[in-house]
Amino acid sequence: MKKRLKRLQRQVSRKYEANREGCQFNKTNNIIKLEKAIKLVYRKLNNIRTNHIHQATNMIIKLRPYRVVMEDLNISGMLKNKHLSKAIQEQGFYEFIRQMQYKCKFNGIEFVQVDKFYPSSKTCSCCGNVKKDLKLKDRMYVCDICGLEMDRDKNASINLGSYKIFEEV
Ligand SMILES: [Zn+2]
Numbered sequence: 789m790k791k792r793l794k795r796l797q798r799q800v801s802r803k804y805e806a807n808r809e810g811c812q813f814n815k816t817n818n819i820i821k822l823e824k825a826i827k828l829v830y831r832k833l834n835n836i837r838t839n840h841i842h843q844a845t846n847m848i849i850k851l852r853p854y855r856v857v858m859e860d861l862n863i864s865g866m867l868k869n870k871h872l873s874k875a876i877q878e879q880g881f882y883e884f885i886r887q888m889q890y891k892c893k894f895n896g897i898e899f900v901q902v903d904k905f906y907p908s909s910k911t912c913s914c915c916g917n918v919k920k921d922l923k924l925k926d927r928m929y930v931c932d933i934c935g936l937e938m939d940r941d942k943n944a945s946i947n948l949g950s951y952k953i954f955e956e957v
Contacts, residue, residue, distance in 0.1 A: 789836075793829045796822055837880055845887045855898035857948045858885055859908055902951055912936055913946035 800822040807814045878944065885901070892899035902908065910922045915934040922929070922940075929936065929943040936943075 789829055789833055793833070796826045800826065809835045809837065835877065838883065841880055841884050841887055845884065848888070849891050849895055849897070852897060853897060855900060856888060856892050856916055857900045857902060857951050858888060859906070859944075859948060860900045860904040862884075900951060902948060906951070908944040908951075909940060911943075911947050913938070913943045913950075 800819060803816065803822065804813050807816055807819070809874050889899050889901075901923050907918055909929070911917070912919065912929070912931040913935060914936040915931060917931055917933040919929070921933065925926050927940050929940045931937075939945075
């Protein structure tokens, strides 16, 4: 669908260019038709994404956790990173958090949103050491103090799982 969207967008800009008079752009019936088609593809893509988030959040709720701890991924900071921005926008993190929050509330599950400065990835889930020089490309967490070696995301999720609310204060 993204391919189709790109193709349509190219077609429409070619048509605008072909029907240009000086600096005036004219809308032909073909252009109107193409723009309608583009709108439709946008809507379909959006539906697919929202649907995916609904399924993922429902799956988590079905596991009947006693609480859900979610990280605020400092999204605005990450959007500046050109390699990450597109993927992040598409996954709709905000929408994910929003859905998780109301579904937890509806099902009587405690929902905790972690402060974005909490170093969930940099903290060793075994000894509590905070590794300041952890890079995004380091997929394994290796602790210099206790020698723990663990997948970076698993280490972060253990830290989030044992996150205490009083740490926020
Ligand atoms: Zn450690």
